Amino acid sequence: MxxxxxxxxxxxxxxxxxxxxxxxxxxxxxxxxxxxxxxxxxxxxxxxxxxxxxxxxxxxxxxxxxxxxxxxxxxxxxxxxxxxxxxxxFEGHLLDICTNNVGLSHLEPGKCYHFPDGAFVEYKGVIPPDQIQDKQNELEREANKLILEGAKVLVSVFPYEEAAKLCGGSLPSYISKDSTPRVVRFGDYPGCPCGGTHVADISVINNLKVTNIRVKKGLTKVSYSISP
The missing domain is CATH 2.40.30.130 (Elongation Factor Tu (Ef-tu); domain 3)
Incomplete structure (x- = not known):
């Protein structure tokens, strides 16, 4: 229970x-x-x-x-x-891809919130204090570069082993090995298991602004806003 x-x-x-x-x-x-x-x-x-x-x-x-x-x-x-x-x-797939692209692959996605009044993605892991401002700028540039390029968002259900391969080699422990996970992906980037709704193409996001990065107690919180 x-x-x-x-x-x-x-x-x-x-x-x-x-x-x-x-x-x-x-x-x-x-x-x-x-x-x-x-x-x-x-x-x-x-x-x-x-x-x-x-x-x-x-x-x-x-x-x-x-x-x-x-x-x-x-x-x-x-x-x-x-x-x-x-x-x-909730999922923050675009930001997850961007963290990898700007040298923050050690950050593990955790809690996230995507309502307009204060959207953020929280990651396990930290960014050194002297790198926070640079990484904030890099994340924003990388996100808007990907948005400008555009990519169709693909959603499919796969057998567990195939889903794990598509998601970088492993899946979160809460996903049963007897299940057929639903995987969301775009471009040639690793996918992410998710049961939520998504845009059809990342280009419709238009613009993303990383408004703040806060590091506390081993966690990194990336706050953002998007333009319609």
Missing amino acids: ATAAAPARAVGPTRLAYFDDMWALRSHATVLDVHQEESGRQAVVLDATVFHPQGGGQPADKGIISAGGARFLVEDVRTKDGVVYHYGR
């Missing part, structure tokens, strides 16, 4: 909107918290939800939480102490 970690900030009980209308497939809500748990799963907490959590003999609902042009694919829903946790994935 999955367990839910406490949100990064205190939140009250989630209002169960499906009690008001059990046929509702859409609703408006406020995002209260986004965090990554020890298991590696990412969770979104809303003030109200139409997603029914697993329990009482009923499976969890699945769907999409969207804000602006960003989407969070909900793959599982659980509840603890009155708070509903929507589990799914």
Whole structure:
């Protein structure tokens, strides 16, 4: 049974909107918290939800939480102490490729957040303080170079071993070896396992600005914004 970690900030009980209308497939809500748990799963907490959590003999609902042009694919829903946790994935594939291209291949992608109000990708590993500004500039230049060149985004399901090869030789430990992972890739770059939604071609991103790089406690947080 999955367990839910406490949100990064205190939140009250989630209002169960499906009690008001059990046929509702859409609703408006406020995002209260986004965090990554020890298991590696990412969770979104809303003030109200139409997603029914697993329990009482009923499976969890699945769907999409969207804000602006960003989407969070909900793959599982659980509840603890009155708070509903929507589990799914965000991915920062373009930035992941750029970190490798500018000599930061030691950084391992971790927590990420792609809503317009403060998008970032967090990596395990650090950048030396005297290199942060240079790497920030290099990342931004590399991202916009790739965007300008453009590349179709390819999404396919593969047997585990083939998926691992496409993703640089290995897959995250939370992906079962009995599964057929969904891999997202563009150009000749390594792919990434992801169940989320993506642009059809990276050229539609138009422009990316790396707004800040922060290194703390063995983690590097790369914040960014995009132009429509």
